Amino acid sequence: MDILTLFVVVPVLIVLAMVLFTKDLKQARMVTLIGMLVQLGMSINLIVRYMDARAAGNHAIMLFEKNVPWFSEFNAHYHIGVDGVSVLMILLTTLIVIAGTFVSWKIDYLPKEFFISLIVLATGVYGFFISLDLFTMFVFYEIAVIPMYLLIGIWGSGPREYAAMKLTLMLMGASALLLVALLGIYFTSSAGGQAPTFDLLELAQRKMDFEWQKIFYPLAFIGFGTIGALFPFHTWSPDGHASAPTAVSMLHAGVLMKLGGYGIFRFAMYLMPEGALFWQDFFLILAVTGVTYGALSAIQQTDLKYINAYSSVSHLGLVLFALLMINKTAWNGAMLQSLSHGFITALFFALIGMIYGRTHVRDITKMQGMMRIVPFLSVAYVVAALANLGLPGFSGFVAEMNIFVGGFMNNDLYKQVLTAFAVTSIVVTAVYMLRLTGRMIFGPTTKIYTNLPKAFWYEKTAIAILVLFITLIGTLPFWWLQFIEESVNNFIQPLIK
Amino acid sequence: MNLDSLMLMRDELVLTVIILLLLVAEILLSSKNKKYIIQLGLVLFGIYTFLAFLPNKTGELFGGSYNTYPLVHYFKAILAFGVFMILLQSVTWIKEKLLPYDFTAEFFILIFSSLIGLNFMMSAGDFLMFYLGLELSTMPIIALTAFEFWNHRSVEAGVKYVMLASISSAILLFGVSLVYATAGSINFDVIKGALHLPLLEIIGLIMIFIGIGFKISLVPFHFWAADVYEGAPTVISNYLSVISKGGAVYVLMTLLFITFTAFQKEWNWIMYGTAILTMVVGNLFALRQQNMKRFLAFSSIAQAGFILLAMLSNNELGVKAIIYFLLIYIFSNVAAFGVVHVISLKTGKENIDDYNGLYLSNPKLSLVLMIALFSLAGIPPVAGFFAKFFLYAAAASKGYYVLIFIAVLNVTISLYYYLLPVRAAFLRRSEHPIPYFRSDNYSRLAFIIAMAGLLALGLYSGVFEFISNISNIF
Numbered sequence: 001m002d003i004l005t006l007f008v009v010v011p012v013l014i015v016l017a018m019v020l021f022t023k024d025l026k027q028a029r030m031v032t033l034i035g036m037l038v039q040l041g042m043s044i045n046l047i048v049r050y051m052d053a054r055a056a057g058n059h060a061i062m063l064f065e066k067n068v069p070w071f072s073e074f075n076a077h078y079h080i081g082v083d084g085v086s087v088l089m090i091l092l093t094t095l096i097v098i099a100g101t102f103v104s105w106k107i108d109y110l111p112k113e114f115f116i117s118l119i120v121l122a123t124g125v126y127g128f129f130i131s132l133d134l135f136t137m138f139v140f141y142e143i144a145v146i147p148m149y150l151l152i153g154i155w156g157s158g159p160r161e162y163a164a165m166k167l168t169l170m171l172m173g174a175s176a177l178l179l180v181a182l183l184g185i186y187f188t189s190s191a192g193g194q195a196p197t198f199d200l201l202e203l204a205q206r207k208m209d210f211e212w213q214k215i216f217y218p219l220a221f222i223g224f225g226t227i228g229a230l231f232p233f234h235t236w237s238p239d240g241h242a243s244a245p246t247a248v249s250m251l252h253a254g255v256l257m258k259l260g261g262y263g264i265f266r267f268a269m270y271l272m273p274e275g276a277l278f279w280q281d282f283f284l285i286l287a288v289t290g291v292t293y294g295a296l297s298a299i300q301q302t303d304l305k306y307i308n309a310y311s312s313v314s315h316l317g318l319v320l321f322a323l324l325m326i327n328k329t330a331w332n333g334a335m336l337q338s339l340s341h342g343f344i345t346a347l348f349f350a351l352i353g354m355i356y357g358r359t360h361v362r363d364i365t366k367m368q369g370m371m372r373i374v375p376f377l378s379v380a381y382v383v384a385a386l387a388n389l390g391l392p393g394f395s396g397f398v399a400e401m402n403i404f405v406g407g408f409m410n411n412d413l414y415k416q417v418l419t420a421f422a423v424t425s426i427v428v429t430a431v432y433m434l435r436l437t438g439r440m441i442f443g444p445t446t447k448i449y450t451n452l453p454k455a456f457w458y459e460k461t462a463i464a465i466l467v468l469f470i471t472l473i474g475t476l477p478f479w480w481l482q483f484i485e486e487s488v489n490n491f492i493q494p495l496i497k
Numbered sequence: 498m499n500l501d502s503l504m505l506m507r508d509e510l511v512l513t514v515i516i517l518l519l520l521v522a523e524i525l526l527s528s529k530n531k532k533y534i535i536q537l538g539l540v541l542f543g544i545y546t547f548l549a550f551l552p553n554k555t556g557e558l559f560g561g562s563y564n565t566y567p568l569v570h571y572f573k574a575i576l577a578f579g580v581f582m583i584l585l586q587s588v589t590w591i592k593e594k595l596l597p598y599d600f601t602a603e604f605f606i607l608i609f610s611s612l613i614g615l616n617f618m619m620s621a622g623d624f625l626m627f628y629l630g631l632e633l634s635t636m637p638i639i640a641l642t643a644f645e646f647w648n649h650r651s652v653e654a655g656v657k658y659v660m661l662a663s664i665s666s667a668i669l670l671f672g673v674s675l676v677y678a679t680a681g682s683i684n685f686d687v688i689k690g691a692l693h694l695p696l697l698e699i700i701g702l703i704m705i706f707i708g709i710g711f712k713i714s715l716v717p718f719h720f721w722a723a724d725v726y727e728g729a730p731t732v733i734s735n736y737l738s739v740i741s742k743g744g745a746v747y748v749l750m751t752l753l754f755i756t757f758t759a760f761q762k763e764w765n766w767i768m769y770g771t772a773i774l775t776m777v778v779g780n781l782f783a784l785r786q787q788n789m790k791r792f793l794a795f796s797s798i799a800q801a802g803f804i805l806l807a808m809l810s811n812n813e814l815g816v817k818a819i820i821y822f823l824l825i826y827i828f829s830n831v832a833a834f835g836v837v838h839v840i841s842l843k844t845g846k847e848n849i850d851d852y853n854g855l856y857l858s859n860p861k862l863s864l865v866l867m868i869a870l871f872s873l874a875g876i877p878p879v880a881g882f883f884a885k886f887f888l889y890a891a892a893a894s895k896g897y898y899v900l901i902f903i904a905v906l907n908v909t910i911s912l913y914y915y916l917l918p919v920r921a922a923f924l925r926r927s928e929h930p931i932p933y934f935r936s937d938n939y940s941r942l943a944f945i946i947a948m949a950g951l952l953a954l955g956l957y958s959g960v961f962e963f964i965s966n967i968s969n970i971f
Contacts (some may be wrong), residue, residue: 073817073884073965074890139877146876149916161924165916172912176905179886183893183901215898331706387969 002066003046004080004130007090011123013223014118025111030102036098043091050087054486061201061490062132074186075197077428079133083490084483085335086129089255089262092342093129095465096254097122099246102462103350107155107245114155118247121147125255131417132268134182134198138175141263144229144256145171147247148240149372156243170236171227178223184216185271203271204494210274217275220268221277221283228260230283230316230320231290231356238309249305253312254346258338261319265334265491269323273494274328281414284324289416290317295428299435304352304362307432308345311388314425315341315396321422322403325415326495330406331488332481333399340395340473345383347466351377354459358452364436369395369445378441380463383432388468390426395423395473400426505556506620507566508573509550510933512613515541516606523602531601535591539584539939540607545849546581549574561622561684563704566965572747572820573616579740579827580612585943587732589936590752597706599744599873607637608736615744619751624673624683627748631669631712634741635662641736642729652732654728661711669708671959675701675949685756699763705752707768712745715756715805719798723782728793731841734790735834738797743823746804750819750945754811755970761811768808769900776907783914787848789837791828793830794874795939807891814894816968818887821961825872825884825954832869832947836862839936846931849918857900862936863922865944872951874915875908878957887961 001009014035022028046064053063070078082090102116107114114241125142131137145168153164182198189206190196195204226233235255269276294314301307315337322334347434354377355442356362371378386396390401407419455463473480515538520777522537550571554688557564587604598953611634639662643655648945677683679698680691692698707718714722726734753764779799786792807818839862841847858864885908889901936944954960 071961073814073961074887124593139882142877142882146871149919150923153920161920164924165913165920168916169909169913173906173909175910177907179896181904183889184898186890187896235946249703 002080003042003049003404004066006042007126007130008123009041010035010042011119011126014119015123018116018119022112025107028112028115028335029105032101032119033098033453035119035380036094036101039094040098043087043094046082046093047087047091050082050084051272065127065132068094070291074135074198075195076135077133077199078136078178079199080130080136081132082130084485084487085265086487088335088339088480088483089129089258090126091123092258092339093125093255095469096251096342099346099350099462099465102458102465103250103353104245104247105456107247108307109155114245115152117147117151118251121151121251121256121467128259129262131461132200134200134203135186136198137263137267138179138182140198141178141259142172144259145175148256150199151248152240152244155245156249157245158243159239160243163239167236167240170233173289173380174223174226174233176223177219178426181216181220182221184212184219188212191227200267200271202429207465208272210278212279213272213275217268218279220272220281221276221279222263224260224268225283225286225320226260226264228257228264228320229290229294229316230260231286231293231313231317234290234294234313236403237313238306241309241312241349242303242305246356248351249349249353250346253309253349254342257312257316258342260336261316261334263330264320264323269492269495276495280324280326284321284418287317287321287324290314291321291422291425292428293354295425295432298488299428299432301366302363302434304355304440305349305362307364307436308348308352311348311429311432312341312345314429315345315388318400318403318422318425321418322406325403325407325410325419326492327406327409328485328488328492329402329409332406332484333406334478335400335484335488336395336402336473336480339400340399340470342470343466343473344384344387344394344396345381346483347470348388350462350466351381351384351458354455355381361451364440367440367446367449369441370449371441371466372445374454375450376460376463381441381465382437385437387474389430389433393471395470398474398477465486500664502558505554505558505564506563508545508551508570508577508723509613509616511545511548512609512616512653514631515545516613518728519602519605519609521760525593526601531599532592532596534601534605535588535596538601539588539679542577542581542584542605542609544783546574549577557622557962559626561668561686563617563620564622564625565620566593566970568816568970569619571964571967572619572743572823573825575820576612576615576740576743579743579831580608580736582827582943582946583732583735583740585607585939586735586831587839588939590730590732590838593842600644606944607641611635611637611641611736615741618883619744619747622685623893624677626687628941629671632666635666635712636746638733638737638741641733642725644733645730648728650728650729652728654725655723656961657728658725665708665711665718668704671702672704672706672708675704685752689756692757694760699760702757702760702764703767706749706764709745709749709752710771711744713749713801713804714794714798715737715801716775716798719775719778722793722798723791726797727790728790730835731790731838735831735838738793738834739830740825742801743827746801746823750808750816751970753808754816758811765809766900768805769897770800772805772809772900773903775799775805777802777964779908780907780914782874783911786914789841789847789849789852792849792918793833793837796911797830797916799907800873801890801894802907803885804906806890806897806900809897809900810891810895812891812894813968813971814887815891817961818884819890819966820887820964820968822884824960825880827950827952828947828954829869829872829879829881832865832944833873834950835940835943835947836866839940840931843934843936851931852918852921854930855922855924857926858930858933863918865948866922867919868948868951870915870919873914876912878952878956880951880953883955883961896935940943 614633
């Protein structure tokens with residue numbers, strides 16, 4: 001079996017092992033952890049082999065391709081392959097799932113089912129990142145979304161039923177739009193007399209009619225954009241995050257929401273470049289609104305999870321914003337931001353979950369001086385906050401720097417003004433992040449919380465993994481950019497002539 | 498006529514023989530041994546189902562009244578397989594409710610007669626055979642709907658069904674006579690050549706469409722569905738919603754695609770409107786249902802609307818999509834109705850709220866329910882997703898993107914109500930959940946078959962390819 005298919009098969013095997021052999025929490029988490037460590041080994045192996053192949057002068061757009069006919073009637077294939085961006089996304093997914101497993105170390109209600117749903121979700125995500133066929137991609141996309149309903153609905157808190165339903169319906173509604181776009185792309189691809197196809201690389205060779213692009217591009221963009229928290233379709237995300245259990249918030253904000261930006265980068269813009277240019281200005285306004293509106297909303301919130309959820313809307317808005325700027329620097333920034341935001345938000349949600357697990361309060365006005373009570377968690381929280389507001393040395397800075405430089409590289413005044421608006425979000429982020437840390441971490445200690453337990457080893461492990469990668473991206477940005485750059489170079493080609 | 502040509506209608510003959518054997522058994526067996534009729538019926542029907550999957554020749558009988566070709570032959574086999582699963586699920590019900598009244602053989606005989614009717618209807622080469630088959634398939638089901646005669650709702654459902662079935666038959670017959678008046682024949686092939694589009698023919702076609710529309714429960718001819726499904730014994734609701742609907746869809750498809758293909762422009766608009774109406778109304782009514790059987794009734798109305806999407810295509814892709822969808826639909830609906838059936842039989846509970854906390858007490862049953870509902874909602878990797886995707890693709894092949902857009906919005910709405918039972922079973926907890934019980938082995942076998950089908954038929958493309966290969970009916 002080829003190296004990529006294993007990424008989908010191994011999780012399925014883990015699930016099977018869990019269904020057949022595990023009985024309680026201890027076994028379930030061990031099986032998950034071992035399985036995910038295997039996945040980690042495979043991810044590292046993939047990166048090494050990928051670098052070897054590139055160093056050996058293999059400059060194909062996609063590596064490790066495999067193409068098996070699935071429904072020959074529709075010319076739908078199981079076609080997979082990776083380039084630099086997908087390799088990094090796979091690594092991100094693996095690390096977040098491992099961190100999520102550590103965070104869920106003590107989950108008590110239906111642990112086996114919890115880990116199974118988590119892994120099914122991860123399977124969908126892996127599949128999505130390796131797909132080169134629109135049909136395969138769509139199947140995996142939906143596989144990734146639906147476990148979310150159970151994860152939030154069963155293990156969530158607060159208005160979990162409402163949040164789970166809202167999230168599922170909005171994401172599935174978006175995927176319905178995407179489906180129309182896919183069928184449109186498929187059937188219009190036969191215009192030249194060839195058989196219609198779902199194959200990404202082949203579709204890119206066939207030029208889609210501009211009139212059709214104008215119709216199907218916005219459907220695809222909104223379809224992907226919704227899961228990437230595109231304003232005004234982001235409303236599922238704060239509610240969903242607030243109600244989700246910790247590991248699910250991590251995986252959700254860290255990985256699942258990245259499918260949006262990735263999908264636009266990989267499929268929507270690549271296949272419909274003229275449509276993308278046609279709709280560019282319109283979607284830019286939405287993206288900038290999302291960036292500033294998300295940041296401003298975060299100021300207003302007092303619930304830790306809501307603050308972070310709106311912060312995610314803002315920071316993922318930057319990904320869409322950068323993609324819409326359509327130049328290499330901005331796109332590099334967009335991909336780096338996807339990665340960086342994945343680690344930072346995951347860290348945030350992990351910490352929020354740990355603090356909430358101790359205080360049973362998420363309201364920042366109700367707790368103070370956590371630094372003295374749980375120093376490890378507090379320090380980690382400060383690190384996350386600084387990374388989030390873009391302090392040099394952490395990943396956020398590198399990514400946002402690229403995005404804004406890319407934005408200003410446009411000679412067009414309209415885009416420069418919008419970029420200026422987007423830049424203000426950094427200031428606003430600094431405001432809410434510093435205010436939050438000032439209030440919650442420092443200051444006099446709230447009396448009732450003085451006897452809280454310190455961080456446990458599994459919590460420390462999860463945090464260490466995430467912090468490590470945040471600093472790795474921040475200090476060694478060019479190592480990561482080498483993967484992103486060649487991929488961006490290939491995929492921006494149809495858009496810049 | 499010789500033995501060879503008689504073998505063309507092997508399916509119907511075997512079923513007739515089975516019915517006769519059951520009649521004889523009913524007479525010969527002493528009342529103490531009546532319970533063996535259940536096993537006998539199951540085994541005989543199992544043999545029939547197996548035989549139905551063996552290949553048969555293409556040909557026609559009785560001067561073109563009856564014809565058979567691979568697609569119709571295998572579609573009969575699919576229906577037989579569906580009926581077999583339904584029979585497996587009904588064993589306990591028969592034992593508990595029918596055996597004391599000594600109605601076992603009647604049950605089998607009636608349901609097999611109905612299946613013969615469907616087979617004749619699908620194989621019909623003219624309106625006479627078509628109408629005979631239609632009535633033969635409907636009459637026994639009316640009796641079966643009212644079979645729980647001690648239960649007034651069942652009797653009420655029977656009366657409702659007989660009224661509406663006869664009205665729809667009357668309309669259909671009127672339509673047939675109009676077509677006969679203008680085309681001068683009742684033979685499909687002759688009609689096909691003789692169509693020259695006078696208004697009378699179009700009116701005739703519309704009336705025929707209404708007659709079949711009743712059977713498929715298209716909006717606005719759906720009013721009987723919810724009441725009858727709710728009142729009828731669950732196995733019969735199951736039969737009505739998948740088998741008899743499947744047969745009627747098949748006939749509608751062949752009539753539109755082959756016989757009346759010259760009218761495509763006219764019937765396309767009718768289909769377009771009916772599809773939207775059926776999806777929207779079915780969905781909106783399903784949203785508020787509390788009773789699981791009514792819920793599944795409206796869901797099956799909405800599903801019929803989706804089938805019409807592919808009816809618009811009038812090409813081979815449409816045939817493939819419809820047949821494949823019906824196959825998957827049989828598996829999903831049989832599983833969903835099956836869960837409702839075993840729970841209702843064990844506890845008498847049929848409301849969605851009664852399912853609260855079901856996963857904690859009956860995890861396997863809840864999983865079956867969830868997978869079946871996911872399949873109906875069209876969520877991968879369950880087969881229902883692929884089936885729906887192909888329906889859209891069939892409509893998209895003729896450029897009906899707006900209609901697909903409406904359809905996918907409807908799918909999103911439908912996801913809401915398909916998640917309601919899932920929410921009850923998985924998300925909620927209850928003070929008085931349905932206690933743990935072990936369903937009987939026959940039902941378990943039916944569930945296992947259905948689950949295997951739902952999980953394998955989508956990911957494994959072989960079955961679809963097979964249907965693809967035999968779908969050339971033009």
